[in-house]
Amino acid sequence: MISTYTAVVFIVSLAAPLAYACVVDNLKGTCMEKSACAGRTVAGKCAGAANIQCCLPTGTSCSASGKSGVCVDVGSCAGTAVSGLCPGAANIKCCVASGGSAGSPAGLCGSYAGSEVKSIAGNDNVMYSVVKIRSEHLTTPSSASLSPTDSDNTMTTTTACAFDQMATAAKAAGVSVKISSGFRTIARQNYFWNCYQTKSCNNGNLAARPGTSNHGKGIALDLNTDCGKQAGAKPNCGGSAVYQWLYNNAHNYGFTRTVQSEPWHWEFRGVGVARASFS
Structure with missing residues (x-):
């Protein structure tokens, strides 16, 4: 008697990590x-x-x-x-490109379509394509005229397009979302790191070691939430219309929080990003 065996091969597909x-x-x-x-x-x-x-x-x-x-x-x-x-x-x-003028710089839209694009060195001396933040989008409008070495007044082209869409939607809802800090050069990050270490400037606020901050990639923005630091599992931002709007809507435009102690720090991670658990 001859027995026939059928070999069954199971192929397991290993899913790649979710990308955004x-x-x-x-x-x-x-x-x-x-x-x-x-x-x-x-x-x-x-x-x-x-x-x-x-x-x-x-x-x-x-x-x-x-x-x-x-x-x-x-x-x-x-x-x-x-x-x-x-x-x-x-x-x-x-x-x-949708709308805007022919030949608008790559990745730009809305009020940033046609803005001058410059290359600035960030983390690891990588060159990033950035635009100046429009004065109406800054907490201090006059800083728009300063050099990026004197003010964090730029952001990458992709972040600019996403922020413009978000700020426009917030404005329609009666909320004014502003930026106090955008792309940060290494020299600027050195300044904030020194302030954090010495507690002698910038209120001694937490700062990443130079070369590791996502401000140095142009995807991190400090916004006008104005509800102080977060000490516990949840922020004390019930009285901030800006924060409440961002909590409910920012993820729809690709922004989320990444630093638990800083309710003002939001990063562009792409449309579909989830809210942070500590939001």
């Missing part, structure tokens, strides 16, 4: 290790180590209504997808 979205040049990307990206990567758009970068799809160039774009799957387009301009399947369309 980033947006560059009107394209939706994913924050991941640079070496794992099959497309092109852009630094300065993601939190974490320097090798965690925004991985974007690649495609042929196209143009629609005078705006330069890229032929990609419609699901990867964060701008406007225009049919009939690209080769391939019907889902491959020309992705261009």
